[in-house]
Amino acid sequence: MLQRRLLHSSRAVLGKTLTALTRVKHPEFKRNPAFAKIEEKDLSFFKSVLAPQNIIHDENPEDPSSSMMPYNTDWFNLYRGTSSLCLFPTSTEQVSQILKYCNQNQLAVVPQGGATGVSGGCNPVFDEIIVNTSKMNKIRHFDAVSGVAVVDCGVVLEGLDQYLEPKGYTVPLDLGAKGSCQIGGNVSTNAGGLRLIKFGNLHGNVLGLEVVLPDGTVLENLSTLRKDNSGYDLKQLFIGSEGTLGLITGISLLTPRRPKxxxxxxxxxxxxxxxxxxxxxxxxxxxxxxxxxxxxxxxxxxxxxxxxxxxxxxxxxxxxxxxxxxxxxxxxxxxxxxxxxxxxxxxxxxxxxxxxxxxxxxxxxxxxxxxxxxxPESISKSGTAMTYDVAMEVPLLYKLVEDAKAHFTQKNLLGPGKLYSNLLGFGHVGDGNLHIMANLDGFDLKGQDDMDEFIFDWTMRHKGSITAEHGVGVSKINYMTRAKTDVQLKLMKTLKKAIDPNGIMNPYKVIPEDK
Amino acid sequence: MLQRRLLHSSRAVLGKTLTALTRVKHPEFKRNPAFAKIEEKDLSFFKSVLAPQNIIHDENPEDPSSSMMPYNTDWFNLYRGTSSLCLFPTSTEQVSQILKYCNQNQLAVVPQGGATGVSGGCNPVFDEIIVNTSKMNKIRHFDAVSGVAVVDCGVVLEGLDQYLEPKGYTVPLDLGAKGSCQIGGNVSTNAGGLRLIKFGNLHGNVLGLEVVLPDGTVLENLSTLRKDNSGYDLKQLFIGSEGTLGLITGISLLTPRRPKxxxxxxxxxxxxxxxxxxxxxxxxxxxxxxxxxxxxxxxxxxxxxxxxxxxxxxxxxxxxxxxxxxxxxxxxxxxxxxxxxxxxxxxxxxxxxxxxxxxxxxxxxxxxxxxxxxxPESISKSGTAMTYDVAMEVPLLYKLVEDAKAHFTQKNLLGPGKLYSNLLGFGHVGDGNLHIMANLDGFDLKGQDDMDEFIFDWTMRHKGSITAEHGVGVSKINYMTRAKTDVQLKLMKTLKKAIDPNGIMNPYKVIPEDK
CATH class of the missing domain: 3.30.70.2190 (Alpha-Beta Plaits)
Known part of the structure; x- marks a missing residue:
């Protein structure tokens, strides 16, 4: 079977210059003063819950050699937070204890899986505590008649596929990062990928979820039934909400027969x-x-x-x-x-x-x-990578690339040695999903902002989505007030407030702050 | 193409004895005294919004010849409410005006489509105002490249299929009631049907919704994009929530190629x-x-x-x-x-x-x-029909029928001329979904309750769902506290309260009252 993966064994920065801190690149983000800062008593609590090897703590997370660096940064080297604490729970119960404590003590949390996202959703913006799910990686159950797999959130997508192979099944999604991404992250971000055209999205393929709610309550909803209309389909809330409503700890997934x-x-x-x-x-x-x-x-x-x-x-x-x-x-x-x-x-x-x-x-x-x-990896190797992921009517898809090229060429900003280089387009025609990438000279913030504005504005004017599959995270938060209606934003905020009244789950992401 | 439909031209009662009022069959339901009763001023308002032919009002809805009877009763003759008012809006704007008024004046509302449901979800329990969507039946848009159809809620499923046929597309769901059921109702109840095994459920096939929220606000979310991860997937909330969170007025649906x-x-x-x-x-x-x-x-x-x-x-x-x-x-x-x-x-x-x-x-x-x-229709013609729709592990499906037969035979209650007759099982093996039906002698309430208890209890003990596709409506409301965990029920109530604080949308359904 196909063995493809992002080859990023040293996950963080590949020897390149570290990107600027997210809070420096985005000075419009202000740390929410309602959140507490980590104190000794908090560390004591976490040490009472987790084994010592499952806690990383470093008071100097900005130091390039910090042990926190791999968790504060993303693979594309576009985001960098300054969390001093990364927790590795090994059970749902531990996640529950952690969130309950954080909620009671107003400590902000960022859930993190394989950290292969490209929108900054899984990295802290400031000092949010990272709850990394890598050590929750058991396949709990598989039924070979129905093809339903029940797994921990931290199971790597390719690992599950390898497990399913001898059983004659496969995973219903595939993406370049399959060797590193975790299923919990896939579900939290409603990952799409290469075979959505055949299998549909995760809203259809996820049969049940176990979620730790922001107050530590465990929502047991791990149905293995293909059909269940007994009440609201609660799991849907957590698919694609990027960890802002709870932390997904278990997934029940319908897997298709492996093709012959x-x-x-x-x-x-x-x-x-x-x-x-x-x-x-x-x-x-x-x-x-x-x-x-x-x-x-x-x-x-x-x-x-x-x-x-x-x-x-x-x-x-x-x-x-x-x-x-x-x-x-x-x-x-x-x-x-x-x-x-x-x-x-x-x-x-x-x-x-x-x-x-x-x-x-x-x-x-x-x-x-x-x-x-x-x-994507080639662009990243070639320099600072900018990556976009838009959806729109299929006939318009490549027009955006052509217009972007014409626009920045006319301004004499595009070409070898200029502000932008290697502007190119590729993607999933069948899903109306285009990826645009380009290299940016150094970390020119205005250069990034100008490209963002051109591409997002063009997309919104053409009734597209500014993020087809990568999610909002940090990268598109400033565009959400233009991309969504007031009614949509109000309903999102209503849901967020109802489920996470203290706002501790993945703050600064997805839903823009009221100005 | 297949032309199958429920042959119920005279929709209501086929000359049979009318079933007892739902509030008589379910004395445990109490009319919520917080709801207002319809007054002359309310009628005046609705007359200012709707044309005269789009309002049915009858002060004596219990009279068997009442013009309200077809809307107060269900096709299986199992539920009967006593609403005196049925409104037929012809536009989203009219729905918005109606709900806004009802919300401000604490008038309860029951949304109704083709009224082919079998759980009592689309009929009033007491005097809720019926908002019937039959006159909102335009196909708004169809794109032959992407296969995306945008339709009014009141479009009949088979009508859409006939519209799509010459264009080479088909609807992604099919059910016996296709000749009468409306797409708005299909989406509100997350209808499954005969081809879910191939096309998956509506959580995957619905691309966008236009929903009038309980306060009359119109949530415009009619995306035609196959992928859109810009924020919470709000439409999912309304798929399968049986009209308790809002009234779906428009649907954007991904339709597959018609098979050759x-x-x-x-x-x-x-x-x-x-x-x-x-x-x-x-x-x-x-x-x-x-x-x-x-x-x-x-x-x-x-x-x-x-x-x-x-x-x-x-x-x-x-x-x-x-x-x-x-x-x-x-x-x-x-x-x-x-x-x-x-x-x-x-x-x-x-x-x-x-x-x-x-x-x-x-x-x-x-x-x-x-x-x-x-x-199903044969059972219904044969007498009072009881219908069940459960999901569970495939190997267990028919065991339930066998156990039910053994149980009631042993009690000498099953057989020609006895309390129960024609107990049989059929269904969708591929989805782990069994339908059990039987005839009940007359309208023996205890007989219905005893069969409910046996089947639901058996199903819950075997980790099944008490409703795979028919929904909760009135019929399973008393079992919800056993079928769901406290955490699930609490989260459902949190959502209901956040979105419909006055509780006017389809009360007495889906979510059990606090005792």
């Missing part, structure tokens, strides 16, 4: 219109077996080649504006192959695609995927 | 173990094209034959304990046919199934489906 056949093809296309046409034709011809339809532009190939694949030939010769990767998953190889052959034949015959290759074995499947999956 | 090939087979099996084995094999062999796996017992055939299909031969000869109906939906007929042939061959060869037939054309598809779909 996986086929992957890559095609070259000369226009974005052709990409769309290829997608519509894929929905017609491949329908129930289409499991991914990804695309990227030519510049994306360039950066991957330059940063990570110098010694590998790109599988399609010549220069083409766009490439699409199609994957099918089905139960019978010869049927799927026939459908895919016919589809590719039709694409080339009609002139929609100009060239294409099909993987002949698992190694080639991996090789084709790697050109898509290494794009 | 539909195949249906019916097989006979001699034990419930064989049903399960056939299901597991279907998941293996048919995987991505399996769109329904229904089963029923032999008694179900008997009642359908007796009440509705006297002149039709059952398609499989001999007497068998169980029958299963399998449907495939796919994009290529010859592939699907080959998979299904191989599957059926394997079933017979291994002795899992003892006989089977395959539909050769659309007419036969309909004919096979009708034996499954006419079960």
């Amino acid at each position: 056949a996986v086929n992957v093809a890559m095609v070259a296309l000369d226009s974005y219109e052709a990409v769309q046409e290829a997608f519509v034709m894929a929905k017609e011809d491949l329908s129930e077996i289409l499991s991914a339809f990804e695309f990227w532009d030519h510049d994306s190939v360039g950066i991957v080649k330059q940063e990570m694949m110098q010694d590998t030939n790109y599988p399609i010769e010549g220069k083409h504006a766009f490439y699409a990767l199609l994957e099918t998953q089905g139960s019978r190889q010869e049927h799927d192959q026939e459908k895919l052959d016919d589809y590719l034949g039709r694409l080339l015959e009609k002139g929609v695609a100009v060239d294409g290759v099909m993987a002949q074995d698992a190694k080639q499947v991996n090789a084709l995927w790697s050109w898509r999956e290494k794009i | 090939a539909v195949n249906v087979a019916m097989v006979a099996l001699d034990s419930y173990e064989a049903v399960q084995e056939a299901f597991v094999m279907a998941k293996e062999d048919l995987s991505e094209i399996l769109s329904a796996f229904e089963f029923w017992d032999h008694d179900s055939v008997g009642i359908v034959k007796q009440e509705m299909m006297q002149d039709t031969n059952y398609p499989i000869e001999g007497k068998h304990a169980f029958y299963a109906l399998l449907e495939t939906q796919g994009s290529r007929q010859e592939h699907d046919q080959e998979k299904l042939d191989d599957y059926l061959g394997r079933l017979l060869e291994k002795g899992v199934a003892v006989d089977g037939v395959m539909a050769q054309d659309a007419k036969q598809v309909n004919a096979l489906w009708s034996w499954r779909e006419k079960i």
